[in-house]
Amino acid sequence: MTLIQLSEHKLFAGRQIKYQHHSDSVKGVMHFSVYLPPAAEKQKVPVLYWLSGLTCTDENFSVKAGAQRVAAELGIALVIPDTSPRGEHVADDAAYDLGQGAGFYVNATQEPWAAHYQMYHYISSELPALVEAHLPVSAAKAISGHSMGGHGALVIALREAGAYRSVSAFSPICQPSECDWGKKAFTAYLGKEQSQWLQYDASFLLAQKQNSLPMLIDQGEADQFYPSQLRTESLIEANQRSQSGAQIRLQAGYDHSYFFISSFIEEHLRFHARHLKG
Amino acid sequence: MTLIQLSEHKLFAGRQIKYQHHSDSVKGVMHFSVYLPPAAEKQKVPVLYWLSGLTCTDENFSVKAGAQRVAAELGIALVIPDTSPRGEHVADDAAYDLGQGAGFYVNATQEPWAAHYQMYHYISSELPALVEAHLPVSAAKAISGHSMGGHGALVIALREAGAYRSVSAFSPICQPSECDWGKKAFTAYLGKEQSQWLQYDASFLLAQKQNSLPMLIDQGEADQFYPSQLRTESLIEANQRSQSGAQIRLQAGYDHSYFFISSFIEEHLRFHARHLKG
Numbered sequence: 001m002t003l004i005q006l007s008e009h010k011l012f013a014g015r016q017i018k019y020q021h022h023s024d025s026v027k028g029v030m031h032f033s034v035y036l037p038p039a040a041e042k043q044k045v046p047v048l049y050w051l052s053g054l055t056c057t058d059e060n061f062s063v064k065a066g067a068q069r070v071a072a073e074l075g076i077a078l079v080i081p082d083t084s085p086r087g088e089h090v091a092d093d094a095a096y097d098l099g100q101g102a103g104f105y106v107n108a109t110q111e112p113w114a115a116h117y118q119m120y121h122y123i124s125s126e127l128p129a130l131v132e133a134h135l136p137v138s139a140a141k142a143i144s145g146h147s148m149g150g151h152g153a154l155v156i157a158l159r160e161a162g163a164y165r166s167v168s169a170f171s172p173i174c175q176p177s178e179c180d181w182g183k184k185a186f187t188a189y190l191g192k193e194q195s196q197w198l199q200y201d202a203s204f205l206l207a208q209k210q211n212s213l214p215m216l217i218d219q220g221e222a223d224q225f226y227p228s229q230l231r232t233e234s235l236i237e238a239n240q241r242s243q244s245g246a247q248i249r250l251q252a253g254y255d256h257s258y259f260f261i262s263s264f265i266e267e268h269l270r271f272h273a274r275h276l277k278g
Numbered sequence: 279m280t281l282i283q284l285s286e287h288k289l290f291a292g293r294q295i296k297y298q299h300h301s302d303s304v305k306g307v308m309h310f311s312v313y314l315p316p317a318a319e320k321q322k323v324p325v326l327y328w329l330s331g332l333t334c335t336d337e338n339f340s341v342k343a344g345a346q347r348v349a350a351e352l353g354i355a356l357v358i359p360d361t362s363p364r365g366e367h368v369a370d371d372a373a374y375d376l377g378q379g380a381g382f383y384v385n386a387t388q389e390p391w392a393a394h395y396q397m398y399h400y401i402s403s404e405l406p407a408l409v410e411a412h413l414p415v416s417a418a419k420a421i422s423g424h425s426m427g428g429h430g431a432l433v434i435a436l437r438e439a440g441a442y443r444s445v446s447a448f449s450p451i452c453q454p455s456e457c458d459w460g461k462k463a464f465t466a467y468l469g470k471e472q473s474q475w476l477q478y479d480a481s482f483l484l485a486q487k488q489n490s491l492p493m494l495i496d497q498g499e500a501d502q503f504y505p506s507q508l509r510t511e512s513l514i515e516a517n518q519r520s521q522s523g524a525q526i527r528l529q530a531g532y533d534h535s536y537f538f539i540s541s542f543i544e545e546h547l548r549f550h551a552r553h554l555k556g
Contacts, residue, residue: 009537010500016537063536066344222288258341259287259294 003134006031012072013038016062021130025122026085027115032127033058034135035068039075046140046165046276047077047131048269051123051149053171054181055101057082061146064258070269076276077137081127083148085116097181098188104176105152106200108189117189120200124156124163142272144168146261147225150217151176154202154235161211166275168216168268170261171223174235175203181229203231206246207238215246216271218264220254281412284309290350291316294340299408303400304363305393310405311336312413313346317353324418324443324554325355325409326547329401329427329434331449332459333379335360339424342536348547354554355415359405361426363394375459376466382454383430384478386467395467398478402434402441420550422446424539425503428495429454432480432513439489444553446494446546448539449501452513453481459507481509484524485516493524494549496542498532 006018014037023030039045048071050061058080061067071078084090084103091112093099099113108117131137143164145153150172157167176182177197186197198204205211219232227233232248239246254260284296292315301308317323326349328339336358339345349356362368362381369390371377377391386395409415421442423431428450435445454460455475464475476482483489497510505511510526517524532538 009533009535010498010531010541011537012541064341066347066540069344069540220288253288255287257287259289262344262347263288263290 002130011035011068014068014072016068018058023122023126025118025126028085028087028090030082030085031058032079032081033062035071035078036136037072037075037077040077040136044136044138045075045077047079047137048272049141049143050078050080051105051145051152052083053147053149055096060258064262065265066262067265067269070266074269074273076269076273079131081123084119090116098185102148102185104148104185104189105155106189110189110191113189120156123152124160140165140276142166142276144268146170147256148173151202155200155205157213158202158205158211164213166214166272168271170218171220171230171256172202172217173230175201175231177201177204178234179229179231203234203238206235206244207242209242209244212244214275215244216268217246217248218251220251220256220260222253223256225256280408289313290346292318292346292350294346296336301400301404303396303404306363306365306368308360308363309336310357310359311340313349313356314414315350315353315355318355318414322414322416323353323355325357325415326550327419327421328356328358329383329423329430330361331425331427333374338536342540343543344540345543345547348544352547352551354547354551357409359401362397368394376463380426380463382426382463382467383433384467388467388469391467398434401430402438418443418554420444420554422546424448425534426451429480433478433483435491436480436483436489442491444492444550446549448496449498449508449534450480450495451508453479453509455479455482456512457507457509481512481516484513484522485520487520487522490522492553493522494546495524495526496529498529498534498538500531501534503534
């Protein structure tokens with residue numbers, strides 16, 4: 001069996017399911033969670049991929065964001081992958097912002113990371129193929145994420161032209177090439193040559209405007225990582241320079257937590273639904 | 279300072295706050311979480327108390343249930359206490375269903391529990407007085423809970439005539455005097471004399487009909503603890519015998535998890551709002 005089902009819970013008349021599978025990309029066992037809305041019992045439904053932030057697994061968004069209520073109403077499936085390869089055989093680091101739980105959605109080229117840390121390929125290629133082959137979903141895809149996962153969602157959507165109908169992010173790391181989190185991770189995974197980093201830098205990619213798609217970003221103004229690690233202003237500038245039309249909103253009083261995500265996830269889902277169903 | 283604020287997050291335009299305080303009832307430090315809806319900035323709002331189940335703290339409902347979205351809309355505060363006294367000086371047991379995290383909302387009379395395990399008094403008396411003295415809430419109260427907390431909500435509402443406008447429960451332990459969880463806890467906290475247990479048995483209390491108030495109960499039919507530990511049928515029988523008019527609903531396919539709670543919490547909040555605002 002390609003997909004091994006680990007658990008299932010009825011949720012808003014749909015199904016919250018956790019799967020395990022072998023990944024060729026990361027050469028090991030991966031987990032992900034799925035929410036299938038009631039509509040998926042009768043027809044193929046579009047999918048929103050959600051990429052989580054540092055230290056997270058597929059569980060955080062699944063239990064904290066409150067997204068399934070709206071996904072059930074809109075008839076959208078949610079696919080929620082893990083944030084890195086895992087296991088004793090997988091390279092790791094004692095810090096929370098490198099190694100397991102901190103894959104940064106790149107294809108690592110440096111040792112000891114390159115053997116397993118191929119998260120860009122896993123998320124953008126292997127996982128959608130697996131999901132579309134085995135679950136009742138259509139090829140219509142959108143992507144979103146939080147913090148490191150917001151970075152991942154923006155980078156993947158901007159690079160994979162035509163693959164996603166829309167992209168959104170909460171509190172994304174907008175310019176990893178220029179913040180401490182990004183510099184540390186990219187040096188480890190990609191090496192010291194900074195030209196290699198730009199393919200994973202949403203501000204750089206948006207400024208190039210190699211791809212154009214509907215884009216919605218929310219950033220809390222009381223976020224403890226704003227602006228130093230997140231560098232939202234660099235994305236705002238790239239959006240203006242490239243005239244890409246992204247909605248980038250600053251939300252007064254909100255912080256970096258899932259309480260912020262839960263407050264606005266309904267708006268993000270309705271934004272994606274307009275493009276997924278158009 | 280009576281209430282020490284440990285954290286605050288903006289959430290659905292309101293405030294999710296965690297407090298610490300000294301409790302006279304349990305003779306030690308207690309924590310609880312509060313959600314204050316936007317309306318509480320301008321006026322006193324009614325309160326729904328939420329009692330959690332075995333192993334929980336104030337965090338579980340705060341992050342998993344998705345209740346704050348509806349509480350914000352309805353203008354209801356949520357108060358979410360811990361499930362027992364805590365700390366090194368507090369008696370405990372290695373099992374998950376006795377001691378810390380498993381207070382069962384009783385006033386213990388047996389050693390070593392009696393010194394601190396006075397959760398009935400804490401929840402029904404000390405905490406509401408504290409909340410009403412220090413937070414922008416009115417005296418209009420409702421109460422709800424899950425599993426052990428559903429038992430607590432039903433027992434407190436049925437015994438404290440006039441104190442609560444309405445009560446609801448998810449997957450409550452309906453007849454603790456006759457299930458393994460309840461017999462173990464009541465023997466430890468209250469002693470072997472079973473006549474002492476009935477004051478904390480919702481099925482017994484409902485059959486007596488000493489108090490009548492609006493009551494809504496949801497029970498998942500795929501719950502792994504149904505019916506053996508929860509004994510919902512005993513509550514259904516007591517409701518019929520006493521003609522109390524409680525709505526007791528069996529929900530096909532749902533289990534004991536917070537996924538079940540999140541699926542129906544909106545209905546429970548709207549049920550309470552009708553009585554809190556009437």
